[in-house]
Amino acid sequence: MKRLRVIGFLGVIIVMLVECRKAAVFPATQYNDELSAGDETVFMSTSKSFSNAYPGLSGYDVYVHSLGDAVFSRTFVTAPAPVNSGLGPIYNNNSCISCHHNDGIGLPTAGELQSSLLVRISQPGTDPNGGPVAVPDYGLQLQDKAVFGVPPECKINIAYTNQTYAFDDGETYELRAPTYTLSNLYTPITGSYLLSPRLAPPMIGLGLLEAIPESQILKGEDPTDANGDGIKGHANYVWDATTQTRQLGRFGWKANTATILTQVVTAFNQDIGLTTSVMPVESSKGQSQYDNRYDDPEIPDSLLNAVKFYAQTLAVPARRNTVDATVKRGEALFMQAKCGTCHKQTFTTAVDVTKPYQSNQVIHPYTDMLVHDMGPGLADNRPDYLANGQEWRTAPLWGLGLFETVNYPGYYLHDGRARSVVEAIMWHGGEAAQSKAYFTHLSKADRTAVLAFLASL
Template sequence: MNRPFFKRHTLLALLPVMGAVGLGLAVGFAPAPHAQAEAPALPATRNDLDQQTLSRVVRVTTPTLDFSKPEDFENMPGGAATTRKRVNSNIFSQSSANITFEQEGTFKLGNALFRKVWVSAPSSTQASDGLGPLFNARACQNCHIKDGRGHPPEGGADSTSMLFRLAHAPTTDDEKTKLADKRQLVIPDPVYGAQLQELAVPGLKGEGRIDISYEEIPVTLAGGETVSLRKPSYQAKTLSYGPLHPLTTLSPRVAPPMIGLGLVEQIHPADILAHADPDDRDGDGISGRVSMVREPRTGKPALGRFGWKASVPTIRQQSAEAFAIDMGLSTPDVPLHTGDCTQNEPDCLSLPNGVQKRLGDTEAPSPVLDLVTFYSQNLAVPARRDAGDADVLKGKQAFYGAGCASCHMPKYVTRKDAPYPALGFQLIWPYSDFLLHDMGEGLADGQTVGDAGPTEWRTAPLWGIGLTKTVNGHTFFLHDGRARNLSEAILWHGGEAKPARDRFAALPKPERDALIRFLESL
């Protein structure tokens, strides 16, 4: 096994220098000067554990070198929160197995709101109106189908679970200042806003649609096997309110799976910081960077860990932004009654909203946001399948040997001081470092989002990836669903991940097949 693939992963060796590592992150990735100054506010060491417990956690989370058998508790990727329910199309919609009876009731209320179909205002169903005026979906579940993975339009299907973010480079000093101090992470299109909205309430036109075409690119693997990668192209069509800004770029995003989010939220920042190497000081070509954002309710610097570009620090914020931008519903955290409507869409701004004063000052008041957040925090990770299978173990060894585990970090122990005991002090296996990595020009979307450049993406967690077909009926992967299977997804990896991608391509077919078999077991 090549030693560089496990750099930074043996945390015990890093304990004496973790403070220096944390400071290096603050000044090493060169985002805005404001962010550089405040990033050291993040703890560089775990402050929730005593030294003896920390040493034990380090031993438990150090990547294995023994591939002859499954590791202890490997079949429980979400710790005690793992669901052991029967595997079927609803397996991603199960609650954390260790929550209380009372919390199970809260989870079910959140589930009902997650599935709730909203309508335009005014409506006789006052507790359900306020949709839009512009929107991409009428319910959270419409994008996160069965709490799983979205897909690009295929065979005439709609693009509900695929969205297009809009942004352009700053053109004024004011725009540059807003980006520099993280008051904004992007500059939206002046007419169409931060996201192209295909749908609208009655009496208003949707903003437009995107045409997608693909170019097939052949790739030859070891042994002469040839596979085809499809390279997408996107073009805005039938725009209702004039052209996009000349510098506006389109970034396609399919909805990611919802499982395990609450556990990810409870990974201690120090454990994520410890794996970053923004200047590639060890020279292995891997230079993962943290994404620093602002926590909207406090304005303080926070570690971005959610979203394709690690642009969101908390599940609550992710939920509030989805309410506002995807469905045009205001919440206490994002009180935009007209959602993503801009000043250049006056007809949109003039339409009524769904605020009911007897229920609160927003269309989706505090109880709604609280319940949806709790639901999202407690969607359980399913138990592993076939962790002890000989081919799976062989594939696991190939996965580590190819260098995939350098970014897809296998395991963590969540915070002991988590606000919900069910999510605290759990050994989890997400297979991600939650850092930004340069994935090469092939996957570039042309957008800078906060600290994430056009070629940079957060390492996607892999838990549950083998159940995509079972839950969602497809195997489309990556941020835009271009990959039609796991092999294609690996072969699209470029930039920092290109050496690992090349090692995969050079494996004999039985070993490649075993590596895919390992991924399918997650």
């Protein structure tokens, strides 16, 4: 009996030692490649794939997300009005959803009802915070629409020049290069100015990108190309209107916005002409279009925070066909081409007890969140804080394979010039020139495999 007690005691000790051992690294082979956003991945591949709340939200959080969704979809009208008041007097569109169609990419057109392209404008130089210099009577963004009886700032004209190229095996492709000009200016512009078109990007996964620790992002920096691989990514630090401090830029085509809240209030103010407590002054202030109404802010904090939460908690669709042999070969080729150097596969979000739904999540956004020189072909020649005129933030690739499904026919790059993933790849230059050359030299079968991999994201 005594012997049995001793054996039992030893057994308890062994169990305790096993349970108290240091946590081992989770085997990479056991990760589910379909889970692009960890627990906040949704299994959907329809036109509504970008419009789903995080699966892990509480009942109250779902309510706030739904409230934000309603405001995001709201069509605003001219003041005074009993509901949805405050549009303009100058603006780019009358709702958030009119640019972010189905919470995805938009149409690279200007002046039309469903246009999703806006144009930034500035003078050469930097302002006191290191950002672009506003143009007198125009600010930092052109508003090409206006309410009845008010002149818009201008008309934006887009013209394309098409040119045909060929891969090494003789298959041809076409690239279209846009040119942007202004007409019907409401008042002359004094001096030189810089233009930069920006297409509305997808809304998915923004909260998870915001939750990536800054230290993880900065680990990827190599501004002097110390490792000699030709890649010189670096962070963009910007002035944040919400906190009135200098912060790491995470959002926007040049990583020129630090937080989702700032992104939301800026879009309300500049894109729709709506004021908030963060930006309480109309975009038309000081111009002839100013309405002289004392009705600001037009969006109360309760609704502003709901829209911020909505943008923060849009889930990411799962990858598809991850075990397909062609997709796997395409992934290997993608890495061999060094595309994964900038389109970094994996991050882990910060531990945050206030946001358990996105805390400590292993995510696969395929971006390093840094800005890179993409060559003269894609250059807008307009600096934005630390991002120069040829630098752009590495665009996240999650959801890429659903662009055509969500926003047929699908457009790519910062101004929507690319009408296919192939065109987007072939516009790469600068630090990505070697990767583009690798793709150019591939056989038709291998190019198809790379595209199959990208379509799985």
